[in-house]
Amino acid sequence: MSEPTEPGQPQSTVATGSRMQRLFDLRYVIGVLMGVYGVILVIRGALDGPEQLARAAGTEINLWTGIALLVVAAIFLIWARLRPLGIDVTEEE
């Protein structure tokens, strides 16, 4: 931040430092949910027969969506792993 935010006016001060953040990292939640969805869709996609394919205009849509979800899940899990909460100090100058 370049400018401190202390006008000193409103009635009460706002407590900072969310316990929410410290309690759990949203990136893991996104990573796990997308990962589980991805695995389910890939398995479902592997079992898809001509009926499912015909429905989706010949696209193996379950398989591809599943793979895409696994990629998204991997990105979030790796990000959360590499940059855990608490050491993200880049906001300071």
Add this chain to the structure above:
Amino acid sequence: MLRLNPGWLDYTLLALYFVVVLGIGVVARRAVGTSADFLLAGRSLPAWVTGLAFVAANLGATEIIGMAANGAEYGVATVHYYWIGAVPAMVFLGIVMMPFYYRSKVRSVPEFLRLRFGNYTHVLNAVVFAVASVLIAGVNLYALAIVLNALLGLPQIWGIVLSAAVVLVYIGFGGLGSAIYGEVLQFFVILAGLIPLAIVAVRHVGGFHALADKVTQSALGSEGLHAWQGTGIGSVTNPIGANWISIVLGLGFVLSFGYWTTNFAEIQRALSAKDRSASQRTPLIAAFPKIFIPALTIIPGLVALIAIPNFGNEASGGLEYNDAIPALIGQLLPEGVLGIALTGLFASFMAGVAANVSSLNTVVTYDLLQPYLAKGRGDRYYLTAGRWVTLVGVVIAIGTALLASSFNNIMTYLQSLFGIFNAPIFATFILGMFWKRTTGWGGFSGLGSGVLAGTLVFVLAEAGVVDFGSGIATSFYQAGAAFIVDVVVTVLVSLATTRPEPERLAGIVYGVPGADGVVPTLRQPKERVWYRKPILLGGLALAITVVLNIIFA
């Protein structure tokens, strides 16, 4: 006819989502110790979280379904709701207005009015916002119940009560923090449903070229593929039915700036960011998904129009425009992805309700209880009050939803009426933030008369006394009248009343130093990495929007 037939796997995917969202609520309960934790998420969230929540709070299912309907009705010109009607205002909020909101340390949008203009304007705005939030939450619940009923055959009353209960559990426990976490999750799930739907939809009609050919031959004609062609003044032939001035000024300026820069349900997400730079980046980060979301709503709309026989002709028994996305989900997606898309729709409905309720409890607690109705209590009191307001808000929303199910038209009118409040309030904020001379009475009378002017135009148009041609044009004139009357009255009354005392302006008006000696200006925070620089992010978003407008002109 529209009934989906989800398999057990689809229900499993849906159930998994409910488990995760309720789990967030229950775990988040432990994170809530003070009223600020509950109502403001402790002001500590990173910009990517608040940014995605900012876009997701607006990406409710009514929005998605409605925009797909617009896609079928107006064609490519629907992009105006995004590229002109959202992105510029979001960039303006991030670069110009957010610094004032954040550094004033207000906990809500009405609270800024209290600091700047005093109690009358504050109460007026807070009460209107609270009433509007409850009613809109109810409308969302009702919309959700209709979709549940149509797709799954669940009785409407059960749909309403069940989804309200889920929202109540996760907001009631975790407050704004879990609302925001839920919104970010919803964002990913709805994309995971809509992206495959758009891909399959395009392949279903034989690719983009075939899609374009068939749209040209459809009722939309070749201008259905263009955003700006046929919007000349006096010769409007574009299906959107408004000339370019109405689009730029009405949709782009008056309506969208009013909504995006002062709607507390949106601003609240940015206020919960961890610092000023992150709060500025919240709407800027949100602008990027916003630029590309039309691809996921307009494409299904166009495909539904050309691939479903008799689409949009309700009179002759065809599906209505709003059925575009549900119908395509049912027709094209196999078990698996179907469940994801269904979950995405549910999630976005609930996130819409959650956004309304979580902004409602903040305004009622911090803007009505704390300063007026129950002054000077301990924080514990306000935390408990916040929880009770959440409960009462949800119960009233259920009542509104039931009311809406019997008086559908009344709700439509009410919603348009609340839209009227947005246009003048933007004028009041801009004058308040940048013109020192604006007085408390000026702000109050300007806002009040602006609302009256908007209401008058609305009523005259409804009564058929004046006719502006189309719905978009009407809302433009209505918002324009409200905006201009607000500016004129605010300026005149301010000049006629005594200059505001300097203490009232300190630190919240452009160029007036605060108690800490810091002068509020538009100087942007210094960030080392490029993707954290607000000006660069905002400029990039605008540049992409301009290029896309040229491509799709």
